[in-house]
Amino acid sequence: MIAGRGRQRIRPPRRGLHGDEIDFESTWDIIQAAFREIHTKNASRLSYEELYRHAYRIVLKKKGEDLYKKVKEFEKQWLSGEVRSSIQLLLSPNLLADAQSVGGTTANERRVAGEKFLKGLKQAWGDHQVCMSMLADVLMYMDRVYCQDHRVPSIYTTAMVLFRDEILHSRTSAKDSRPLLDLLSHVILEQIQMERDGDVIDKHLIKSCVHMLDGLHADDLESENQRLYNVSFEQDYLNTSRVFYRGEAESMLRESDAGEYCRRARKRIHEEEDRCRATLLESTTPKIQKVVEEELIQNRIKELVEMESGVRFMIDNDRLDELNLIYDLNARVDTKKSEVTRAIQKRIVELGTEVNNDAIAASQAAPPPAPAADGGDKPKGQAQEKSLNLQTAAAIKWVEDVLVLKDKFDKVWRDSFQSDNLLQTAMTRSFADFINSATFPRSSEYISLFIDENMKKGIKGKTETEIDIMLEKAIILLRYVQDKDLFERYYKKHLCRRLLMNKSISNEVEKQMISKMKMELGNNFTMKLEAMFKDMTVSEELTSGFKKHVEGLGDRDPHRIELAINVLTSMTWPMDTIGGPGDNDEDRRPKCNFPPAVEKIKRGFEKYYSEKHSGRQLTWLPNMGTADVKAVFPRVLQKDGSFKERRHELNVSTYAMVILLLFNELPAGQHITFEEIQAQTNIPHSDLVRNLQSLAVAPKTRILVKEPMSKEIRPTDMFFFNEGFRAGFIRIKVGVVSSGNKVESDRERRETEKKNDDSRSHVVEAAIVRIMKQRKELGHQHLVSETISQLNGKFKPEVSLIKKRIEKLIEREYLERVEGGEISSYRYLA
Amino acid sequence: MADNKETEYVTLVSSDDFEFKILRSAACIAGTIKKALDPQSGFRETTQNRVVLSTINGVVLEKVCEYLYYNQKHAESKDVPDMEIEPQLCLELLIAADYLDV
Structure with missing residues (x-):
């Protein structure tokens, strides 16, 4: 029959079904009855195909809109009738009382009541969802044809919106006009607060309710940021959390030390993270993290760091863990820490x-x-x-x-x-x-x-x-x-x-x-x-070379003096330290008169040296040298009764050696005055005083006896050879006062600094010239900054110094000012 | 309610009582059949693994089944050869396709 009809009229198919008259009302009754069955979970008795066919027919009859409206009506009635009342039954007075004022009931009662409410709501929501998906399946043809053609939301969405309007936005009870949604948020928040306080709550339950909120939208447009969750719950949650953590931060700052604070703060952060995962939605994680971080860290970090038990305390007491914590926390809110x-x-x-x-x-x-x-x-x-x-x-x-x-x-x-x-x-x-x-x-x-x-x-x-x-x-x-x-x-x-x-x-x-x-x-x-x-190495070679040279001369002098010499290049050694002639005080230091024996060998070396390196001048620095002197002390009755000649090897400075040799030619018991020594040796005054001090005053090495006996050396003092000298060792080192490396005295330091400043001036000038030679012309600021950067490895020159050096260079005609330029700049003069 | 026995094959019944046993996966290509057999909803079809399609006669249903297999077979291939459809079946097939949401 169908095939025959197909052959007769080739027309749009829907018109072809006109023949089957269907009574809308009676069909709807069937459908409605079936829906009721579905809502009461008796679907297995229904035939899907049959229902689908009915709905299909109605839509084909262009009654889609009627059907849509009827279904909507039906759902509305169902929700506002059956579901709402069943939920309102769940609202125990406890819960409602709590919503209005806190207190009166124990936390446990409240929790139980809250859970009951949430459970009921979840149940209703779950049922509604299942039923609506079944309804939507049955009405699939309507969705596909009517809803799409007329741009109305699918029946499923509409039903969800109905749930929102009829249940969540409905009044909590006859007396209480607040919508159920507020109550829901409130209950969830309360449950979370309970968890924060250490109670165990049904996370799963809350999560389902949160999912419900997430599934619903505040308006009918279904835009992403208009989810009920975001609109009605999340903000509340963030606000209450902020208040809670602000309070907690305050009490924690008051009650515990910084380390404890950090530990707890970190725990809270992790808790919130877990909560979002287990109880709420992951999308809240960053937001709540931000709240916690702001309240617990950002607004408090300063106080925290400066607490008595803050960073300072941690450093002083090596609280590495706590430092790590505080670092962690700080890093959370501030990448620069x-x-x-x-x-x-x-x-x-x-x-x-x-x-x-x-x-x-x-x-x-x-x-x-x-x-x-x-x-x-x-x-x-x-x-x-x-x-x-x-x-x-x-x-x-x-x-x-x-x-x-x-x-x-x-x-x-x-x-x-x-x-x-x-x-x-x-x-x-x-x-x-x-x-x-x-x-x-x-x-x-x-x-x-x-x-x-x-x-x-x-x-x-x-x-x-x-x-x-x-x-x-x-x-x-x-x-x-x-x-x-x-x-x-x-x-x-x-x-x-x-x-x-x-x-x-x-x-x-x-x-x-x-x-x-x-x-x-x-x-x-x-x-x-x-x-x-x-x-130093060259000197060693020279010394041994000279020794060979002297031996080669065949001069078998029994009193031959051995000479070890250090030849120092005056440019590299700090001459001021070793007392060499400086640039400008060439002749200040008088030449020391060496005794003939020493003078001879000195000349010998000078000759040897000039043979090897012609054109170099040797300056002797006796103040730096040392000498080993073999001294024989005559037989004198000792305190311990011994009576024999004693030999000592005295390790003394060169000057001291020169002084001691003076006494060689002196008959026993005779004396030399200070002035005589000075005249004969030409040793500088200060060096002489020092050497005499160590020879005549220092108790362990009193080789000379001074008259009068005092600690000070005066020009009128007389010196005798100490015949009764005795010491426990053969070798004696006669130290010269102040020969080691010590901290400089203030005067010395000033000198060093002055010298340093002088040499800095040169270095700065050199740097300026180098730069200008390359650039030819350069602005003042540039020149200064470049000079600073060039010298950075050595020291940090002051700008005033650089300025001064530039002035000097202009004076000396290395540079000139560029005339007419807006900013002052300089030109290099070749 | 001995449902949720998800058999490999399901039965489709035409208006003139022809029964077609076809693979469940193939049958579910058709939206309507899929929904009818949705184990979540628990309609009668689900428990019986049997869908009575009283608007479609045997000839058309046979072609529909052929198409479902054809669709499954070529689901991922390109250059699919055209399926042969007799012109006189076209209209009814279209209606059936609309109904079944294929």
């Missing part, structure tokens, strides 16, 4: 300044008590000596303290701050700050002293790795020092003393140190230091 950084920097500078002040105090407090304690009868020189020793100790202590500090913060940085780069730079800057602080100008000197001390004593008996660590530490400190040229000056000076006096324990280590500095500071820095080493 500025608060923690600031606290750390502050603490470093504080501790560093403390170390600085300790050092200053140790070096300054020392002198006054010393004379007082000794009743003032010790000579001033010795007291000064003592204070210098103290200062040296203070210097070394300073370096060690700084290193300890550095180790400490390195550990903190490594263990607590996850080796954060930003923090490292901040810490480095802080270290540099206090090491270079204006109130503490001695860091360069102290570091050099520290190395000196270690080279002389510290590395004895240490393994190679230990030495390496020590050197590395020194380098680390050096890295912080800004005035590297000043350091170089000191280092050169100290190195020079070490080399000339053979104080250094291991040449290897010295070389290692220099190569380390080379790596750190570049070739320029160590060039001169290396030259010093080279001089």
